[in-house]
Amino acid sequence: MTEAELAELLRDCPTLFHMAEAGAWPTIRGHGLLSTRAALDRFAVPDAIRAAAERRRPEGIVLERADLGRIVLRDQKPLSDRALARCLRDRLTPADWHRRLNERVFFWLSRKRVLTLLAGRAYRDHAHEILEIDAAALVAAHRDRIELSAINSGATGRFPAPRGADTFRPIDAYPYAEWRKKRPRGERVVELTVLGAVPELERFVRRVVVMRGADEVEILAEAAPTAA
Structure with a gap:
């Protein structure tokens, strides 16, 4: 991806979205x-719980400490190890793929995809907190740890997209021009991931909204408008 292509992407997708459990903010x-x-490192999780958390999680796993608070490792209901075994390339195993997922923080670039996820059978009956993030500011601060994906890497579905060693690519190596020919604006990158963590996330936040399905229930945080 060239600098001009990155600028185009950020114009088309100025807001990143992260879906968190209710109460996570x-x-x-x-x-x-x-x-x-x-998270497992920060909370010093025992080995037995850690092993379960690093595999596919059919349900969320709660981590809690009096000095750190409470965090929920999200379930991975849209992901199937059996389907991964069919769609993985480059001699990767499902365990390899989970390791790749577990080392990243994930953001959507499309509100439409967030709403589709919220409307799905697994999540539509529960409230979730949606973090809306200033894309340009986050990219400027963490560019060296950002990798992009052209697929939903954490879901398989009935017809799972092939995935492998080159699914996550640094910004400079991402084939944006190729996807521009195939997809409309807003869909040329599906996921923006940050390796490790995003500390001090609050400085990139535009809004934090509690949502149930497509309905906004409550605004938990909102950045002050910038001066003209």
């Missing part, structure tokens, strides 16, 4: 967004 505000691996 206070801990995120205090610790930033942590990858699964970073």
Whole structure:
């Protein structure tokens, strides 16, 4: 991706979206967004719980400490190890793929995809906190740890997209021009991931909204408008 292409992407997708469990915002505000691996390290999780958390999670796993607060490692209901075994390339195994997922923080570039996820059978009956993030500011601060994906890497579905060693690519190596020919604006990158964690996330936040399905229930945080 060239600098001009990155500028185009940020114009088309000025807001990133992260879906968190209800009640997550206070801990995120205090610790930033942590990858699964970073959260397990921060909370000093025992080996038995850690092993379960690093595999596919059919349900969310709660991490809680009096001095750190409470965090929920999200379930991975849209992901199937059986389907991964069919669609993985480059001699990767499902365990390899989970390691790749667990080392990242994930953001959507499309509000439409967030709404589709919220409307799905697994999540539509529950409230979630949606973090809306200033894309340009986050990219400027963490560019060296950002990798992009052209697919939903954490879902398989009936017809899982092939995935492998080159699914996550640094910004400079991402084939944006190729996807521009195939997809409309807003869909040329599906996921923006940050390796490790995003500390001090609050400085990039535009809004934090509690949502149930497509309905906004409550605004938990909102950045002050910038001066003209």
